[in-house]
Amino acid sequence: MVNIGQINTLVVVKKVDFGVYLDGEELGDILLPERYVPASCKLEDELDVFIYLDSEDLLIATTQTPKAMVGECAYLKVIEVNAVGAFLDWGLPKDLLVPYGEQQKPMEVGHSYVVRLYIDEASDRIAASSRLNKFVVDTSPYFKPQQLVELLICERTDLGYKAVVNQSVIGLLFNSDVVKPISYGDSLQGYVKHVREDNKLDLCLQLVTREALDALSQEILTFIEAEGGVTTLTDKSAPEEIARQFGVSKSSYKKALGKLYQKRLVLIEKKSVSLVK
Secondary structure, three states: OOOOOOOEEEEEEEEEEEEEEEHHHHHEEEEEHHHHOOOOOOOOOOOEEEEEOOOHHHHHHEEEOOOOOOOOOEEEEEEEEEEEEEEEEEEOOOOOOEEEHHHHOOOOOEEEEEEEEOOOOOOOOOEEOOOHOOOOOOOOOOOOOOOEEEEEEEEEOOEEEEEEOOOEEEEEEEEOOOOOOOOOOOOOEEEEEOOOOOOOOEOOOOOOOOHHHHHHHHHHHHHHHHHHEEEEEOOOOHHHHHHHOOOOOOHHHHHHHHHOOOOOOOOOOOOOEEEOO
């Protein structure tokens, strides 16, 4: 089965002056224009091509790879807005349409947005939507704690940042687990910190292992000693201050402080942390 909006491996069935035709099975023969045909191409060769509709709504193949495919989310820039909607640069000659009804908020030229690509059932055209909750679920039973995942930051909230996880589900990265400046549209690696009972995902950017906490605890002791035995960097300090000093999340810092407190090595007060003498 040939999938529109995806990479397909198709067989060359005819050569013409302006390109080659590929066997599109139930979709019929599909043109691969001459500019994309490999120099050594011959009949019955198999080619990996992306299939979409051109400006005349005819099926066309290309060996170019777009910035995103159907079923994926991507951070794409608006290059035109007209009466139909907004058009995004997705790396192909025909720009990608976001209809007005699929815009979470009105899109502006020059701005970039996180969108989900889909097939419009009425026209078979590839389109995009910034209304991610229509296409991406916020629960999944298929993830495990400490699993390495790919994140696409898609929303800022009071609690932290929402992120598309492995192109399949939206999870939450709490402010206390942010260890570096991040922004809407950023792509980065992270981890599943916790899978809640309702299968919603809490995320983090660093794994907190026992070895890492032990090393951080020692680093905190050394830092406090260098500060004369007392520091104002407490478990109530801003995540940015903690990340700037130790390169870890507020959550990790609080756990390391807790270990030191349990060993009676530090005294934690409202505005300071000091070494126990």
